[in-house]
Amino acid sequence: MIIVGTICSVLLSITGVLCIVRIVRGPTMLDRTVATDVFVAASAGAIRIEAAIGRRTSRGAGERSGRAGRGARRRHGRRPAGWSVVIDVIAGALLICGALLATVAAIGIVRFPDLLSRMHAATKPQTVGILLILAGLALRLQDLTDITILCLIAIFQLLTAPVSAHMVGRAAFRTGVERADELTVCEFDAEDAAHADGTAHRDEGEA
């Protein structure tokens, strides 16, 4: 678990540095917002990984050595000897994969040429990265209350990520941050924007 912790902290540090690069370089406020979002998610991931390695449940580390600790020993007693090692290996692999995907997301937001491409990096690998870290954490904690909350976090993550991505993407397109001439195909024009707004009602055939 110490090895896992080291690898994850290296990966997440790289993520943080890359996000700061994008926050500093901009060029627009929206780019900075996206980079900050990834940065915050990486920090939250770091806290989760720390909790997974230290087996910190919401009941607190101190109490765990008492009542919960006995419970854990009793649970371990019923299992075959190698079982907890297997679970730890799987959990470690999930944590590393999650941190790796967060790093890749940060590489994406630095390397991609325009805002909307960066949004792709920020939404997809990042969301899966967070899910993997949550899964690893759930395997390590093995505490029903905490796992319920982890599931809630996962569901809300999946629900909200596309919404924020949509708002940023829409704002980028409306304000002209995104340059249409860099696209291969653009089936969206000002007329469509007016249509979608409901400010002008034209026939469907015209649009």
Added chain:
Amino acid sequence: MMASIVARIPVIATLTILWMLLWGGITPLLAVGGVLVGLLVTTVFPFPPVGWKGHVRPWAVVRLVAIFVVDLLAASLQVAWIAVRPSAPPRSAVIRVDMVTRSELLLTLTVELVSLVPGSLLIELDSEHGHVWLHLLDGSTPEKIERARSRALAQERRVIEALGSRAELTACRGEAS
């Protein structure tokens, strides 16, 4: 007043369950607190009613979720590879997809799933006409663009099969064949 509270009971019940899950326990005090918070939230933030005339088809829901999980993993690996590979990132594209359904709930679900899945991102939505504009990360060739379009439509089809009404289902099948 009473009628509006009765209409909100399902929402309040859901919020109460959520509240107890967040606190991590089931006690009478938490249940009462959850109901109060639910009442407060639904009063302070009134929500427009969502029209939905479909049926839930369990098997299709399972299929929808399973394909979604696979797609999500594949999509993130794909985007991850584009981010780290040595060659320059591909040029993007913006496409318009015409959806079959006009139901706001199904449209929202579909674009939510599409946004999360295959290299596509929602930028604009016209629920009145069912138009959806998507940004594609990799729009370098016409084949890739067409594949993304058919994927978005397939996603919608799965959502309709899982939750849509019978009329939408026939409309969707008619368009596909």
